[in-house]
Amino acid sequence: MPQQAERAEIAQLRAQLERVQGRKIDAPVLPVHPALSDLLPGGGLRPGAVYSVSGAMSLLLGLIAGPSQEGSWCGMVGMPEVGIEAAERLGVDLGRVVLVPRPGIRWIAVAATLAEVLPVVAVRPLSRAGNADASRLMARLRDRNGVLLVQGPWPQAEATLDVAGASWEGLGRGHGYLSGRSLTVTSSSRRWPTPRRRRLLLPAGDGSVAQINEPLTAAWGARDEIGDTRAGGEPPRIRAVG
Numbered sequence: 001m002p003q004q005a006e007r008a009e010i011a012q013l014r015a016q017l018e019r020v021q022g023r024k025i026d027a028p029v030l031p032v033h034p035a036l037s038d039l040l041p042g043g044g045l046r047p048g049a050v051y052s053v054s055g056a057m058s059l060l061l062g063l064i065a066g067p068s069q070e071g072s073w074c075g076m077v078g079m080p081e082v083g084i085e086a087a088e089r090l091g092v093d094l095g096r097v098v099l100v101p102r103p104g105i106r107w108i109a110v111a112a113t114l115a116e117v118l119p120v121v122a123v124r125p126l127s128r129a130g131n132a133d134a135s136r137l138m139a140r141l142r143d144r145n146g147v148l149l150v151q152g153p154w155p156q157a158e159a160t161l162d163v164a165g166a167s168w169e170g171l172g173r174g175h176g177y178l179s180g181r182s183l184t185v186t187s188s189s190r191r192w193p194t195p196r197r198r199r200l201l202l203p204a205g206d207g208s209v210a211q212i213n214e215p216l217t218a219a220w221g222a223r224d225e226i227g228d229t230r231a232g233g234e235p236p237r238i239r240a241v242g
Contacts, residue, residue: 028047029044029045029046029047030045030046030066030067030070030072030119030120030147031067031070032044032063032067033062033065033091033209034211035210036062036185038198039187039198040158040159040187041158041189041191044066045063045066045067045120045147046158047145047147048141048142048146048147049141049147049148050138050141050148050149050150050154050156050157050158051148051150051157051158051160051161052153052154052157052159052160053150053151054151054152054153054160054161054162055161055162055163055183056166056183057079057151058202058203059161059163060151061086061090062090062091062202063149064076064092064120064149065090065091065092065093066091067147068091068092068093068120072096072118072119072120073096073097073098073117073118073119074096074097074119074120074121074122075097075098075099075100075111075118075120076097076098076100076122077100077103077107077110077111077121077123078107078123078125078126079099079122079124080101080102082099086203086207089203089206089208090203090207090209091208091209098114098118100114104126105126105127107123107124107126107127108125108133108134108137112136112140115140115141115144116140116144119146119147120146120147121146121147121148122148122150122151123149123150123151124150124151124152125150125151129154134154138156158189158191159187159189160188160189161186162186162187162188163183163184163185164184164186165184166181166182166183167182168180168181169181169182179205180201180203180205181201181202181203182199182202182212183200183202184197184198184199184200185197185202198211199212
């Protein structure tokens with residue numbers, strides 16, 4: 001009897017939480033690249049949720065790649081500098097991407113319109129969203145089971161992903177070819193007691209996403225400048241060739 005009462009109480013609490021959030025807690029998630037799945041609650045993008053992505057554009061494109069490959073249409077709003085070739089190499093299915101590079105001051109209205117018909121919408125806010133506009137957009141997402149990826153802060157995000165410690169590989173002492181970039185992604189979520197961190201190649205040498213299997217402490221001191229500073233002193237000057 002005590003166990004039955006406990007299960008009933010848990011079920012009641014889950015139902016109340018689902019009503020407040022407007023979505024089921026155990027609803028299926030949209031898949032992402034395996035190297036990124038551990039950074040997201042549930043292992044993927046949860047329908048009806050917002051994710052705040054700060055830093056590298058490659059991280060946002062890496063999150064879009066999985067859903068687009070699985071057949072989900074994706075929209076990108078306010079990102080005129082998106083590299084189409086780089087997106088394709090990261091795994092984005094360009095045949096399922098809608099680009100609105102310059103939405104102007106009505107960016108949130110454009111994002112809300114796309115959320116009516118597209119399962120995944122990525123947006124770079126051109127201004128601070130008002131509480132009323134943000135609430136309406138969130139309601140639209142929950143109603144349509146859509147996912148919003150925001151390049152920047154957003155209130156009540158399902159998870160916030162930050163990039164730090166970026167370091168390009170492939171350069172010698174002032175010469176060479178850029179072959180990949182290693183960086184640390186930190187994911188914070190109210191569903192986790194502590195943030196999660198992963199060291200990734202983003203992009204890797206072939207332009208894709210890869211996880212670096214090494215202790216985080218060994219990679220935490222990654223350099224931010226292009227060049228090899230491990231020997232100390234001033235970073236080497238880079239000479240363009242070819």
